[in-house]
Amino acid sequence: MTVLAGTASRWVWRWCVVYTACVPGPRRDRRRREILSHLWESEQAAVSQREVLLAFARGIADDLAWSVAAGVGAIGRVLLTPTPYVVLAGACPIVSWLVSAFASRHTAQPFERLGGVGALPFLLVALVTWRRGQSGR
Numbered sequence: 001m002t003v004l005a006g007t008a009s010r011w012v013w014r015w016c017v018v019y020t021a022c023v024p025g026p027r028r029d030r031r032r033r034e035i036l037s038h039l040w041e042s043e044q045a046a047v048s049q050r051e052v053l054l055a056f057a058r059g060i061a062d063d064l065a066w067s068v069a070a071g072v073g074a075i076g077r078v079l080l081t082p083t084p085y086v087v088l089a090g091a092c093p094i095v096s097w098l099v100s101a102f103a104s105r106h107t108a109q110p111f112e113r114l115g116g117v118g119a120l121p122f123l124l125v126a127l128v129t130w131r132r133g134q135s136g137r
Contacts, residue, residue: 004036004039004040004043005043006042006043006049006052007049008049008050008052008053008056009039009042009043009049009052011053011056012035012039012052012053012056013035013036013039015056015060015063016031016032016035016036016063017032019063019064019066019067020032020067022067022071022074022075023067023070023071023074024070024071024073024074027070028070031066031070039052080129080132080133081129081133082125082126082127082129082130082133083126085122085123085125085126085129086122086123086126088122089119089120089122089123089126090119
């Protein structure tokens with residue numbers, strides 16, 4: 001990987017990694033190589049950090065639109081598997097504990113109860129999606 005010298009370039013690269021995270025591998029990798037190439041060329045041409053940041057800011061909406069369009073199919077396929085629901089079920093008690101640890105007792109009580117029972121619906125959805133996947137084979 002090319003080492004980016006400018007602070008603005010590094011921020012743009014971080015943004016690229018974030019907005020391409022949900023995109024399937026080949027499209028994500030192609031986009032990341034393209035952005036990295038543009039950033040490297042900008043640095044070689046001595047484009048100012050300010051100009052890089054302005055171009056970055058102007059492109060945020062387009063980046064998000066590209067990411068959604070490229071990743072919608074992948075997100076839909078993932079939601080048809082039990083994995084995300086099992087992960088969310090495991091997160092419920094953790095969220096409950098965090099809320100109770102950082103909130104006053106009066107505020108935390110409803111969230112503690114919700115976190116304790118919140119795992120069950122996610123596990124039921126995971127079971128249903130798994131069963132549907134098994135019956136489709």
